[in-house]
Amino acid sequence: MVWWVISGGYAVLIGLLAVLPVGPGVSVGHLDKLGHLCEYAIFAWCLRRAATVSASSRLTSLVLALSLSISYGLLLEGAQGWLGYRSAEWGDVIANTVGAILGTWIKQ
Numbered sequence: 249m250v251w252w253v254i255s256g257g258y259a260v261l262i263g264l265l266a267v268l269p270v271g272p273g274v275s276v277g278h279l280d281k282l283g284h285l286c287e288y289a290i291f292a293w294c295l296r297r298a299a300t301v302s303a304s305s306r307l308t309s310l311v312l313a314l315s316l317s318i319s320y321g322l323l324l325e326g327a328q329g330w331l332g333y334r335s336a337e338w339g340d341v342i343a344n345t346v347g348a349i350l351g352t353w354i355k356q
Contacts, residue, residue, distance in 0.1 A: 251298035258291055259320060266324040269333045284321075284343035285350070292317040292351030310352055317348035 265287075295316050299309035321344030329336030 249301075251294060251301060255291070255294040255298050258294055262287055262291060262320070263324060266328060267331065267334065281339055281343040284340050285347035288317055288321055288344045288347030289351035289354070291320070292348040293354050294351075296352050296354075314348055314352045317351065318345050321345065321348065 292313050295313035296309060299312040300306075303309035303312060322341060325336045325341050325344070328334040
């Protein structure tokens with residue numbers, strides 16, 4: 249239960265960071281992709297911990313954590329595409345997905 253709460257809180261944090269306006273002149277170049285990779289690796293790791301406690305098998309916990317983290321990344325990138333002050337990028341989707349894969353496979 250605790251890991252589901254931690255995962256939910258982290259999801260809220262990621263969501264807020266995804267929709268808040270970025271200040272003028274703020275540019276981090278390709279470090280942005282590294283940030284996406286790291287935040288989704290942590291998110292998927294938390295989800296995997298939560299799923300391991302409640303899932304019936306290791307495979308189920310892997311699939312659940314991976315599908316939730318990738319879906320959330322896609323959802324937020326899609327939402328950014330609708331905002332007038334943010335943009336959706338395929339590079340971010342790829343970085344989110346790679347991070348989710350890495351976070352899911354980190355040894356528990």
